[in-house]
Amino acid sequence: AQKITQTQPGMFVQEKEAVTLDCTYDTSDQSYGLFWYKQPSSGEMIFLIYQGSYDEQNATEGRYSLNFQKARKSANLVISASQLGDSAMYFCAMRELTGNQFYFGTGTSLTVIP
Amino acid sequence: EAGVAQSPRYKIIEKRQSVAFWCNPISGHATLYWYQQILGQGPKLLIQFQNNGVVDDSQLPKDRFSAERLKGVDSTLKIQPAKLEDSAVYLCASSPSGSEQYFGPGTRLTVT
16 A cells, blocks of 8 residues: 555646645654655755644744644645645655654645746 | 755766766755656656665666765766666755655756
8 A cells, every 4th residue: 555645647737826736654653753854956856844743733934834733644735825836746644753764745836926 | 944955966977878867955955866757757766875874675677776975965876787777867856854755956857
């Protein structure tokens, strides 16, 4: 079974609109962390936001927020007020504390339309 | 603060040749990771070091790939001999505590 599933290969959003990128995960660990990374065409992976499994509040970092629904095992990324520079690949990732392994999803390509 | 450094940025080799990649993590980061990212896919963890010890190398093809992190700082990843399917971007990342990772720019390998 896939540890991280991103079902949207590509997404389009109008500039200044909000967009939600989906991510579901699979783990039997009680303690884990969820991450989102941005990968522009230059190739570098940029850390965006982190959510711990025991965090009760959804993480927020500027225009990024993580909609964490533990019972549904989902960790969607919400980008508010999209900008042209947000066009990139976005990867959801999970770290299981048992074994300390990191797993990445297949990514979602986001295109912001002017 | 300087980021994760990798070299070379690009490498083209013929199959059956050898190649080595170098990574210098962020100063003070104990954990270092090597990932392979094939075009159109997410990164796949190859090996994880904690200081100079290997934490996880379960997905490293050990018949042809090797990695070391002498003195718990710099790391090298070697492929010998390379195959066509090794064409990918090799990403190095470091982490201070095993939480968020900071990635280098990657090395794009093309095997012909």
